[in-house]
Amino acid sequence: MTTNVPPAASAAERAYADEHAKLLPELVAHLREHRTELREEWSTRITAAHLLAAMTPQEVTSETISVYDNYVEVLETGSVQALQRYAQDLSERIIPRGVETHEVVGIVLLLRDVLARSLFKKYQQDFGLLNRVLDAYEPAANRIANTVAVSFVDERERVIRQQQDAIRELSTPVLQVRERLLILPIIGVLDNQRASQLTEQLLHGIRTHRAKVVVIDITGVADVDEPVANHLVRTVDASRLMGASVIITGLSSEIAQTLVMIGVDLSKMNTIGDLQGGIEEAERLLGFKVTKSEEN
């Protein structure tokens, strides 16, 4: 970061940059020299602020050593790549332990403050020099804080995306229970995206299984809003166009009330109280007769 001075820079700027280039190594040497005491000071402040409570003191110690060394290295080289890798790796380890974003950002900012304080102390005699040292230190320190925070948030988002994918995969099973009879148990929140995914899977399921009757069980759905209700009605219509009739079961009283209140046209919908009743009705439509065997 000290080398990219444009060629057209004035003499004063160049002199300033030269000094800048000299100051950083000095700064790094200072931080290396006082490594142990500064790191301990930092650890104390982390504990005082009740950060990283989910980790044991030993873990905090070893992580603070690594973070400190990485920090100084970034100041020295100006390259955040190694730090980025480390921060990502750290995030992977600590996110499952329940460490929050504010804690991670908090500890990095604390380290920045601890180091800045030590610089104040060292250069307190010469205010002009202190100013220039801080000029060199602050951008680098902010960049480090930024990098760590972004790495942490990226990692979190990656985990969230992964979980969303997992939910999407699991969320809409289309199961054949008898010849030409499918059931679709829906559990959880039905949002727009899930509803359209459900429709797609159902319609393709009807074709592959040559289904004649489909039972959609929404016992596990807590609430349905108007767009989703309308989507359900359209799904039922589309299934009918493909030659399958749909039975909806497990409408909770809340959902039933909502549907009536928002005025969804349910006249064409075949609804039955529970899944058992739905399957029995479907069997009747298909001409199955289930009888208990005599021996039992």
Place this chain on the structure above:
Amino acid sequence: MLVSILRQGDFLIASIHTALDDSELLRFQHDVVAHIGEHRSRGVIIDVAALDVLDSFGCRSLRDLAQIARLRGATTAIVGIQPDVAFAIVQLGMDVDLHTALDLEEGLRLLEHLTTGQRGGRSTLGVLGDMP
């Protein structure tokens, strides 16, 4: 060959093999109705399995065809609607009150069921919804 209209006992099987434009659709409609009169058919199956898209005009033509066929005494079943087409039709809010079945086999069975007990090939069922 864009379409084929075949006779199968008392039923007609009309298949659309490729996407039709508006005038071709009207011609198809006309041909089917003419065949119903000629063969005194009790039922018509329209197979649209080859269609990946069905626009609002196509949809309306099919509905009109079904209504015309009913006036001529035949019940109509549309078979082989693709999943995406099915959802597009309801998405567009086209109120299609038609008999539908998964495929040709199912369609034949459905027509058998719908037209049993009728004589002379004259439909008495209220097959379609109210005429607009």
